[in-house]
Amino acid sequence: MKTAPPVVLAVLAAGFPWSCGAARGGEGRATKPVVDLAADTATHREVEPLAVSFQRLSAISLDPWGCLLAADENAKQIKIIDRCGRHVGTLSLEFEPESIDVAADGTIYCGGQGQLAALDPCGRLLASAAVPDDAAVPIQKRRRRASRPLRISGIAVSNRDVFVAFGSGWSLGSRSRLYRFNRDLSHPKLLAEGLRGCCQRCDIVARDGVLYLAENSAHRVVLYDREGRVLGKWGERSRSRVDGFGSCCNPMNLAFDARGVLYTAESGLGRIKRYTVDGQYLGLVGYVGVERFTSAGRVAASCSNIAIAVTPGGGRVYVMDNKDNIIRVLERKYRPQRTVTPRRGPLRRILSCCRIRCR
Numbered sequence: 001m002k003t004a005p006p007v008v009l010a011v012l013a014a015g016f017p018w019s020c021g022a023a024r025g026g027e028g029r030a031t032k033p034v035v036d037l038a039a040d041t042a043t044h045r046e047v048e049p050l051a052v053s054f055q056r057l058s059a060i061s062l063d064p065w066g067c068l069l070a071a072d073e074n075a076k077q078i079k080i081i082d083r084c085g086r087h088v089g090t091l092s093l094e095f096e097p098e099s100i101d102v103a104a105d106g107t108i109y110c111g112g113q114g115q116l117a118a119l120d121p122c123g124r125l126l127a128s129a130a131v132p133d134d135a136a137v138p139i140q141k142r143r144r145r146a147s148r149p150l151r152i153s154g155i156a157v158s159n160r161d162v163f164v165a166f167g168s169g170w171s172l173g174s175r176s177r178l179y180r181f182n183r184d185l186s187h188p189k190l191l192a193e194g195l196r197g198c199c200q201r202c203d204i205v206a207r208d209g210v211l212y213l214a215e216n217s218a219h220r221v222v223l224y225d226r227e228g229r230v231l232g233k234w235g236e237r238s239r240s241r242v243d244g245f246g247s248c249c250n251p252m253n254l255a256f257d258a259r260g261v262l263y264t265a266e267s268g269l270g271r272i273k274r275y276t277v278d279g280q281y282l283g284l285v286g287y288v289g290v291e292r293f294t295s296a297g298r299v300a301a302s303c304s305n306i307a308i309a310v311t312p313g314g315g316r317v318y319v320m321d322n323k324d325n326i327i328r329v330l331e332r333k334y335r336p337q338r339t340v341t342p343r344r345g346p347l348r349r350i351l352s353c354c355r356i357r358c359r
Contacts, residue, residue: 034247034268034269034292036269036271036287037240037241037242037271038242038284039284039287041242041283041284042284042285042286042287042333043283043284043285043286043332043333044272044285044286044317044330044331044332044333045286045330045331045333046286046287046288046289046328046329046330047329047330047331048329049321049326049327049328049329050068050081050085050318050326050327050329051085052070052079052081052085052087052327053325054070054072054075054079054325054326055072055073055074055075055325056072056073056074056075056322056325057070057071057072057073057320057321057322057325057326057327058071058072058073058096058097058098058099058112058305058322059071059097059098059099059100059110059307059320060100060307060308060309060318060320060327061100061101061102061309062102062309062310062311062318063102063106063108063121064102064104064105064106065106066082066083066311066312067080067081067082067083067088068080068081068082068309068318068327069081069100069102069108070320070327071097071098071099071100071110071112072097073096073097073098073112074096076092076093076094076095076096076097077090077091077092077093077097078090078091078093078097078100078108078110078123079091081327085329091108091119091123092123093110093112093117094115094117095112095113095114095115095117096112096113097110097111097112098111098112098113098151098152098153099111099112099152099153099154099155099164100155101155101156101157102157103157103183104157104159106120106121107119107120107121107126107157107183108120108121108123109155109157109162110155111152111155111164112152114130114131114150115128115129115130115131116128116129116130116131116152116155116162116164116181116185117129117185118162118183118184118185126184127184127185127186128185129181129185129186129188131150131152131166132179132188132190150166150167150200151166151167151200152164152165152166152167153165153166153167153176153197153200153201153202153203154202154203154204154213155204156204156205156206156211157183157206158206158207158209158211158226160182160183160226161180161181161182161183161206161226162180162181162182162183162185163178163179163180163181163191163204163206163211164178164179164180164181165177165178165179165195165197165202165203165204165213166178166179167197167200167201167202174196174197174198174200174217175193175194175195175196175197176193176195176196176197176200176202177190177192177193177195178190178191178192178193178195178202178204178211178213178224178228179191180226180228190228191224191227191228192224192228195213195215195222196215196216196217196218197214197215197216197217198216198217198248198249201216201249201252201305202214202215202216203216203252203253203254203307204254205254205255205256205262207256207260207277208260209225209226210223210224210225210231210277211223211224211225211226212254212262212277214250214251214252214253214254214264216245216249216250216251216252217249218235219235219236219237219244219245219249219250219251220233220234220235220236220245221233221234221235221251221254221262221264221275221279223277232278232279234278234279235251235279242271242273242281242284243273243281245264245266246266246268246269246271247266247267247268247269248268249267250264250266250267250268250269251264251265251266252265252266252267252305252306253265253305253306253307253308254308255308255309255310255317256310257310257311257312257313257314258312258313258314259314260277261274261275261276261282261314262274262275262276262277263275263285263308263310263317265306265307265308265319266306267290267305267306268291268292269287269292270287270288270289270290270292270306270319271284271286271287272284272285272286272287272288272308272317272319272330273285274314285317285330286317286330288319288321288328288330289328290306290319290321290323290324290328291323305320305322306319306320306321306322307319307320307322308320314332315331315332316329316330316331316332317329317330
């Protein structure tokens with residue numbers, strides 16, 4: 001008598017077969033290797049990762065002066081990394097940061113463990129807020145599955161607002177809610193709910209009055225205005241075309257460069273691409289060496305977050321690898337030779353304010 005593979009039995013026992021904690025069809029089953037589509041057309045190549053260590057890397061964002069801010073969840077810290085890749089400072093928090101964004105004026109917004117905080121560039125607390133009561137209520141309940149804590153899966157700052165995505169559930173069927181706050185984190189307003197973000201991942205970015213949300217389980221990007229009205233949707237699933245979104249749930253993360261080009265990151269593929277804001281494919285940026293997968297499974301659950309940050313000119317893309325706790329780097333293959341004069345103005349003043357010495 002034949003018996004089901006152990007992993008299938010584990011799936012049936014869990015009571016929900018399409019969870020990211022168990023593979024659809026079984027992890028022990030042979031799978032086809034993941035092919036990096038159109039790799040020869042990439043404009044960037046992967047170079048050495050940043051030599052900065054983390055206990056648990058959870059989010060990254062660039063500030064207006066070119067420093068990279070990286071959230072270390074287990075250490076309850078935000079690490080400041082200069083343009084040369086040096087760890088030049090640390091901001092301590094009262095909670096474990098799960099998401100982060102930086103406003104044009106340098107104000108740092110971060111959230112985690114049901115809390116939101118606004119900090120000045122030196123780490124001084126400007127405002128704080130708790131997760132709204134209605135956001136903390138699970139959208140759906142699954143039998144025989146322990147409830148997971150609500151996760152702050154995305155923060156995006158505009159000139160007048162702070163947008164926050166809250167995730168609930170831990171599966172392909174998990175749902176997220178989208179809220180808008182004032183810049184002082186007051187007056188939360190629910191804009192949208194039922195958003196399909198796998199494993200509490202629902203990344204957002206804001207630009208020119210429009211909010212862009214990566215609804216990864218639906219393989220699309222959704223555009224909202226500040227009142228929550230849908231302005232447009234684009235994207236489709238494809239494992240054979242580079243302009244589509246592959247693997248189990250993508251695009252996973254979004255970022256803009258200074259010219260308004262939208263960059264997308266795909267978990268399970270390590271693939272970064274460029275699009276116009278209305279979804280026209282502009283080209284492949286490159287691939288990074290994260291673990292590959294094509295469907296939901298234990299590997300997917302462990303490395304689905306692939307947050308990115310793009311330098312203003314797009315010459316460098318920072319890619320978060322939260323499984324190996326490193327920040328990978330893509331650099332443009334062909335860069336014009338020029339002499340760069342270090343910027344000493346605002347950045348130097350901020351570093352001095354924080355008592356950080358660049359060596």
